[in-house]
Amino acid sequence: MNKLISELRRTALVAGDRVALSGEHEQFTYTGLIVAVDNLAEELSQRGVRRAALIADNSPAWIAVDLACLQAGVALIPIPAFFSAEQLEHTLTSCGADTLISDRRASDAQIASVLAGSTATSAFESQPQFRLWSLAVADQAASLPLGTVKLTYTSGSTGAPKGVCLSADKLFATAAALNTALLATPLQRHLAVLPLATLLENVAGVYAGLLRGAEVILPRVQSLGWAGSSGMEISDLTSCIDHWQPDSAVLLPQILKGLIAIAEQGHWQPPTSLQYLAVGGARVAPEQISQARDLGLPVYEGYGLSECGSVVSLNTPAAERAGSAGKILSHCDVDISDGQVMVKGNVYLGYLGGAELDSNDILATGDIGELDDEGFLWLKGRSKNLLVSSYGRNISPEWPESELLAYAGVGQCLVIGDAEAYCSALIFVTPGYSYEDIGRYIRECNQRLPDYAQIRRWAALPKRLTVADGMLTANGRIKRDVILHTYPELVAHCYPGIVYPIGGSQRAFTPTQTMNSQTDIDT
Template sequence: MTKLLTELRRIACTAGDRVALSGEQDQYTYSELIAAVDSLAAELAQLGSRRIALLADNSPAWIIADLACLQTGSALIPIPGFFNATQLANTLGSSGAEILISDSSVDDAELHQLLASQAEVSSFNTIAQLRVWPLAESEQTADLPAGTVKITYTSGSTGAPKGVCLSAANLLATATALNSVLSGTPLRRHLAVLPLATLLENVAGAYATLLRGAELVLPSLQSLGWAGSSGLDIDALSTCISSLLPDSAVLLPQLLKGLIANAEQGRWQPPASLQFLAVGGARVAPEQIGQARELGLPVYEGYGLSECGSVVSLNTPSAERAGSAGKILAHCQVEIADGEVMIKGNVSLGYLGGAELESVDGLASGDLGELDEGGFLWLKGRSKNLLVSSYGRNISPEWPESELLAYAGVAQCLVIGDAEAYCSALIFVTPGYNYDDIGRYIRECNQRLPDYAQIRRWAALPKRLTVADGLLTANGRLQREAIIAAYPELIAHCYPGIVYPLGGVQRSYIPSLQQSELDLASADPDKIDAASSGSGD
């Protein structure tokens, strides 16, 4: 029995009638939650599976399945709903998952190869909407570090995302540290806005909420307005918040942008129930935090890594420094080595099939930063090329770039999108090919990419990138920062929807291009075929 479950049992004994989980169709008190976890754990024990994949919508059933796996000591593999078929197949195969638990049918042809037998699909007595598929034994199954109870996959900076192996102690330490720094803030009702397969919501949202004996509200992802990993109907989310009246929620920067826009334009009034909105996944400008506060959104920025059980630092109502990523939580220790953020104390057990992560110097985060005398972390950028979208998705730009460069019409390509809602591309078109060709190439490429790595807009580079102009290295590699600095007009046009402080108005202007060229050279790939054709030279 893990300490997390022991604490939940204690709450059930002292406040068993208190509501723990609220879904669209069902509700569980703490006593009912423990009873359901015990019952499902018994069913799982009969199956004898030690590695269990979970692919399901946000609901009380998801939480009960999660806790039941924790009780049996099985390693749970939460599957993000935005993984494409290839990523899902890779995840199930590489993790060595023995069964797949899901609330929907599995009908993809690629996945059928992983299923031991369609005839063996069965339902649980405890939770009828969950079904279980036995999976075929994988030839690529990797060993798990001892004590692994959760394998969380990154959003996929490449086509084969990494599995981070976490212990029960990792998860409990993060949730406990969060509750400690928020003990002075009355948080009795948390709305799960992010998919529960996201470690941030799973730990900082669900576990932290349950450990403080509060109510976890679990509407479906559709009700919240989600469509894939990087698309959300902000009106639906606003309506959900207003109708459910939570005290707290975890947001991504892009969701915050949308809520700010809705409130600023008078389409939505944030409810007075809101006490604490954590935002993480990518950096948020201090001006945007201030703007949110003026509109009634109590937003506080934090920072974390999957490898550290999610949250590492957090601003709170009792300890905040504007512009920082927050104060380091008690369960972690952070040092700066050669400008890079190094983390010790709550580092995961390792990557699936890989070595342990923590060294003498700690876990290298890949982020550049500084620590001030008060223990607040100030991030200064990333040490590598990895893009982090405003939805918190990690994307290696070389991944979609390599897909695009497979086409003869794309001579050179730079994918951008750090801290933005979607990826864009700057492309030098091979002479003899036209913009219609590039539009078709992008659409074909996007069919092979998950939605968060797809190219939504592109701009034609006016000339070839060269070593002489400082935009390529001697061996032909892109000088990314130099290219971005050289073409601010194209960058601005790829991202026209910018949130400015209250009352601020700004329009993008590209003096180097005529308007007809502008419409052609920077366009939505879904509409590019309607543009007149021409040479890319």
């Protein structure tokens, strides 16, 4: 039997009346949750579901369906709400999902195209807000590694994101290791701030909370303030925190920035119930963490990857090093090879359609870092060009760049946005084209891109990039770091809230007040 379900049954035996999951319209005790999971698992088995995609709002029922899939041996594919229709179609085709489970209507814009020709079955008897649609399994669907219980997709660094195949034991080990690290910090009310399709929330938030017998609070994403994957109304989130009075939550860096801003402006006082706020997804400056704590936000930074079950290292009240990514958790081993972080012991089963891994395989993370004598991980950066937004979305810049370069008016371009809330572009405008032309085309491109990869601001490069000036390689590839160092004024224009140091004798084009309105894209 699944270890997570077994532990929940033990909790239900000794504290069955304790609240396990709370939402805006429903609540499960631990006993009630087990009953719901058993009923849903039986229905899934009777219907012959083997691989199920789940698209739904945050709620206690979402977790009940998730756990029922674990119980019934159904491979679950949680679908992020920010996936474009094209990404959703690719995902369902490649993973071979035979069933779509959703709380939405068939006419919903995200799912309507993939449901063309499908017939809705009756709703779950025990959770009638969820309906099931049978899907035609594509001939090209990839096989799943043996033991796959969850297939998780991040935002995807390209338009066709990879699926990470995870086992029940690895997910359980991650949640258990987190609780071991936090043993000295009693936490009993966890607020799920992130969408449940986010593995970090699913495992580090919900599973870990349930394993320690806590109450997990699951408001709707709209109540939390979410608007797409790259925006949040912070005042809605603070209202949620004030209402539910949680002691823990998992945050992304951009959310933390918003909470700091609203508290610093005197518009919100964090409740004293907060005991532990984990932040991950992108690096957070030690100064920002210190500022957050001064304002009453007990923030601790961690590090992880979907390929490792979500969390690898974590700072806690009992073990912390400011500026580090935390101490390596007990469920995995980390080494540094040629400066790169290598993880062993709790890695994924393989990528969908890729080679299967075994327990002895080592994951090369692509992150550069150091490990000190006390087991704390210090990250230095990434070895590739991947951008990680402050909302934790992975974006390969070549993807939106290729969309922009399809237009003749865009002679050259560089997409930026690492650790920022949105993407921007530095563009050399082909002579004969206007700024209005570029703005219009960017808006067209944005219609083809999911919101986290859309271009929100842009600045014009003053001259064409060349090999002679050191901006291009011999084969014509742009030198990203050189360009950013040469034109910090342009970066500052794209992110006006940040002051970048300007040194040397750079002669970058600085947009005028008139240009500001032309280079700020209305999406």
